[in-house]
Amino acid sequence: MKAPSISESAPSPPRWLQPVFMLAPAGLWLLLLLIIPTLIIFQLSLVPNIRPGDVVNPSGLDNYWRIFQPESFPVILRSLFFSVGTMLSCLILGFPVAYWIALFSPKRWRNLLLIGFTLPLWTSTLLRSYAWISILRRTGVLNSVLTSVGLPALDLLNHPIAVLIGMTYSLLPYMVLILYASLEKLDRQLLEAAADLGATPTQTFWKITVPQCLPGITAGCLLVFITGLGDFINPELLGGTSSRTAARLVYDQFLGATQNWGYGSALSIILILVVSLAIALLIKYGDKNAKSL
């Protein structure tokens, strides 16, 4: 061994000190900058925002009731619409990709194909969204192509469709990775057996392939849903003022024009709760291996 010579005389620290030494720094950091802050915004969310002349409501749930008022409820629904829409389009577009890579692509290319598909994830989120502005705007790439073949130009930028495109683009690689992990473990003998017993490819697909990778589908969908729910950049850059989402509403309560920390905190707590619910479902029904992604 290459143990240095000073070691022999060095006294070993007491046993209980080792776990403390390893866990305390990160533990303190998390406690100070994650746990306590979250508890504080929970407390703040229960403090009613009292403006001059307001009748004080002692319930403290004012900030939560406000979420269901017509000024903000549509924004919450829009967030849900975007994240569910993104989840569905990622599943529909991602499944065939994961399916082909896992089942049909040449074996030694598989890693390379996966890396290739996920490489754009490493580039700046802002700039990827910005690239879609260049593609979708009125004088952009898409319209140049459309008009050059005689089709009418489309006004997609500042439209919910642009947000869905941008979000799908951002989250598709995650979906493909998770679906791949689950399709790779598919029992091929079952597929062959089904074919031998006279099942059509369609029957095999729906009766063997899909049920077997259902945990992977669940995991992929929930992860895309969770990430999409908190997306700030795509709705902000691609959707325009009519596509504001919950994240933007929260942002406004702190850094924007409408300063209301209590209300912003209540919205954040709701976001955390929805995400926690999704995680609970993920732990219960999701793919054990996909979770580590």
Added chain:
Amino acid sequence: MQSPSKFHASAFFTALMFGFMYLPIAVLTFYSFNEAPNSAQWKGFTFSWYIKFFQDGRILSALWDSVLVASLATGIAAIIGTLMAIGLARYQFFGKKLFQGAAYLPLIIPDIAIAVATLVFLAVIAVPLSLGTIVAAHVVFCLAYVALVVSTRLANLDPHLEEAALDLGATPFQSLLFVLLPQLTPAIVSGCLLAFVLSMDDFLISSFTAGGGVTTLPMEIFSRIRTSVRPDMNALSVVLMIASAGFALIAEVICYRSEKKRFQ
């Protein structure tokens, strides 16, 4: 098994999706060399957009702030995250599951919620916002990524090597430093690269914890592209993409090599 037509369909579709993934990157690259500032038509090749942002003092200082934040946050996260991953793998104690949950929470909780919580906390304890507060906030999520990558590797290690070191008279500290750490290095490095890139990319948490004096690169980019399409931003995108793709490839190669070694 599958009919050949189906094979072709999904292969064709996959190719199409690869096109979808690389279309925005191709478009940015195309625009960055295009002399026409605002059109999809090719007006001639130019490097001027690249020269423009390399002379842009605000971009360069934002870039410097971002690199500084990402390096410091990654460095701190590498040390305390690795220790945490080892500690969590090795010891059983009351509240361990809770600890683990808290450590990985930043991977899933929306950035906006973390950003809000950090801002409110800093206001409550009356710490003025600065570069330091951005770093402190970034460490939280960098920590999670480093710990995730390191603990995956730890789970696949041979525990006998460390036991052997202890039997042969090494102190626990020595076995950590000379036996465990070298085996973990590839994981730590790829975790750090991931954390660094994510810290460089973060917009929301930085915006909430930066205060007036500091502007990170994503904050600067955001304030510019929100108002209009800017050709020099295309050039900046290309440079950043090449840099982060380089990071990604290094991380992948390190992971791939250490995997390969393990199965030999």
